[in-house]
Amino acid sequence: MAKFTIEFGRDGLPPADNDGRLDAPAFHRNHDAIWTALAEFLDEKTNAMPGHALELGSGTGQHVVAFARKTPSLTWWPSDIYESHLASIEAYRRVAGLTNLRAPQRIDLMDDSWRWRGNDDSDRLAAMVCINVIHIAPWRVAQNLFAGAGRFLASGGHLFLYGPFMRDGAHTAPSNAEFDTSLRTRNSDWGVRDLAAVTALGQENGLKPVKIAEMPANNLVLAFERR
Numbered sequence: 001m002a003k004f005t006i007e008f009g010r011d012g013l014p015p016a017d018n019d020g021r022l023d024a025p026a027f028h029r030n031h032d033a034i035w036t037a038l039a040e041f042l043d044e045k046t047n048a049m050p051g052h053a054l055e056l057g058s059g060t061g062q063h064v065v066a067f068a069r070k071t072p073s074l075t076w077w078p079s080d081i082y083e084s085h086l087a088s089i090e091a092y093r094r095v096a097g098l099t100n101l102r103a104p105q106r107i108d109l110m111d112d113s114w115r116w117r118g119n120d121d122s123d124r125l126a127a128m129v130c131i132n133v134i135h136i137a138p139w140r141v142a143q144n145l146f147a148g149a150g151r152f153l154a155s156g157g158h159l160f161l162y163g164p165f166m167r168d169g170a171h172t173a174p175s176n177a178e179f180d181t182s183l184r185t186r187n188s189d190w191g192v193r194d195l196a197a198v199t200a201l202g203q204e205n206g207l208k209p210v211k212i213a214e215m216p217a218n219n220l221v222l223a224f225e226r227r
């Protein structure tokens with residue numbers, strides 16, 4: 001599978017000298033809007049839910065650092081498959097110095113029996129977050145993400161997805177249709193997913209949809225709750 005294309009900072013420079021931190025320009029464009037959607041469930045002013053939160057496909061690590069900073073009662077566990085991404089996440093973690101952000105772990109969602117390693121085998125997750133992953137990966141990744149949510153989320157815990165989605169088999173904007181074509185050209189197993197198919201995965205794994213939040217540039221945040 002092709003690597004997530006990392007571009008360095010908006011000024012074309014890496015954020016630090018060779019310390020491993022990578023910069024995804026999309027983070028700067030999307031982060032505030034994504035947090036606004038998640039805050040309804042995770043903001044500690046209204047929902048002080050202590051526990052653990054796992055991010056899948058963390059990429060550079062920029063999102064997880066920002067989320068951890070906003071939710072001191074939640075312990076965040078980032079993950080990815082690529083060594084360069086794991087190194088970037090760790091470098092951001094070191095710089096941030098947050099006590100509620102754990103070291104990244106390698107989790108491959110292509111693995112049907114993937115697991116996360118918490119403090120304890122009995123740890124259950126209050127939240128799982130997966131941003132811009134399931135369209136840039138085979139459908140099996142989405143299937144295994146939801147199966148894992150069924151296994152590891154606590155009752156009442158939430159799974160959040162961000163990305164472009166089709167509705168009733170149709171793209172919601174010409175730009176999403178073009179993006180879908182470019183994804184499928186790069187890899188025939190990739191592609192913008194249909195909301196109904198994703199919701200069906202939720203149903204199969206005991207997760208009900210509780211929120212669809214419209215995001216800038218024709219993206220959505222989907223929130224599912226474990227029954």
Ligand SMILES: C[S@@+](CC[C@H](N)C(=O)[O-])C[C@H]1O[C@@H](n2cnc3c(N)ncnc32)[C@H](O)[C@@H]1O
Nearest residue numbers: 004024057058059107108109110131132133137
């Ligand atoms: C487009 S990037 C998004 C990164 C990050 N979530 C963000 O929004 O900045 C997709 C990420 O999914 C990860 N990924 C791809 N295939 C994966 C798999 N099978 N299991 C877990 N992560 C995967 C990639 O390494 C990459 O970091």
